[in-house]
Amino acid sequence: MVKLTEEIDTVVGKTRFLTEKDIENLPYLQMVVKESLRLHPPGALLLPHESMEDCKIGGYDIPSNTMAYVNVWAIGRDPSIWETPQMFLPERFEGKNVTVYGRHFDLLPFGSGRRMCPGWSLAMADLHLLIGTFVQAYSLSVNSGNQSDVLDGATIDFSEKAGSSISMRTPLAVFARPRLPLHMYQPSS
Numbered sequence: 001m002v003k004l005t006e007e008i009d010t011v012v013g014k015t016r017f018l019t020e021k022d023i024e025n026l027p028y029l030q031m032v033v034k035e036s037l038r039l040h041p042p043g044a045l046l047l048p049h050e051s052m053e054d055c056k057i058g059g060y061d062i063p064s065n066t067m068a069y070v071n072v073w074a075i076g077r078d079p080s081i082w083e084t085p086q087m088f089l090p091e092r093f094e095g096k097n098v099t100v101y102g103r104h105f106d107l108l109p110f111g112s113g114r115r116m117c118p119g120w121s122l123a124m125a126d127l128h129l130l131i132g133t134f135v136q137a138y139s140l141s142v143n144s145g146n147q148s149d150v151l152d153g154a155t156i157d158f159s160e161k162a163g164s165s166i167s168m169r170t171p172l173a174v175f176a177r178p179r180l181p182l183h184m185y186q187p188s189s
């Protein structure tokens with residue numbers, strides 16, 4: 001959180017809100033979004049896919065008309081792919097050209113191929129803007145003190161609840177304090 005806040009303060013400053021144009025200049029924010037989608041993909045399973053003909057995948061014979069479920073949640077936590085997979089570590093993407101757009105099969109939050117999520121670019125713009133603006137605009141803490149402590153993982157339950165989409169088992173409750181000039185929080189007329 002500290003590193004992300006520093007990046008946004010340096011690149012965007014504190015006198016205007018982050019916009020979509022800033023995203024390309026915020027590499028750490030981009031890594032935070034990728035790491036979030038690796039560890040907490042909103043959907044654990046892709047939509048069911050069916051093989052149209054006999055094929056071989058990873059050494060396994062797949063007959064035609066087989067329904068396949070791809071567990072992207074498990075792929076994102078596979079220790080044979082990711083070092084210390086349980087840790088939230090955006091730096092793991094540093095210098096790596098790994099994208100979430102269906103070309104790298106280790107990271108498939110939007111699926112891949114013809115039936116991949118058609119909303120991925122809207123979703124990615126939203127995720128960067130929402131996370132970036134929230135971090136830029138507020139100091140977060142789990143208690144009412146002034147210290148920004150929300151990254152202290154020991155105090156937050158990050159376990160998940162399965163469903164058609166994944167959510168936090170214990171809803172996150174934090175104190176959010178403005179960290180920008182107060183007039184910026186007024187609705188613009």
Ligand code: HEM
Nearest residue numbers: 042043046047109110111112115116117118119120122123
């Ligand atoms: C973080 C946000 C999102 C995630 C992680 C996500 C993920 C996915 C995944 C995994 C699939 C199935 C792909 C497959 O089985 O290969 C899918 C399908 C789909 N998504 Fe998204 N999605 C997101 C946001 C959106 C948005 C914003 C829209 C629309 C504006 C959207 C519209 C759709 C539609 C229509 C399909 C069905 C496509 C088809 O079956 O051909 N999604 N999405």
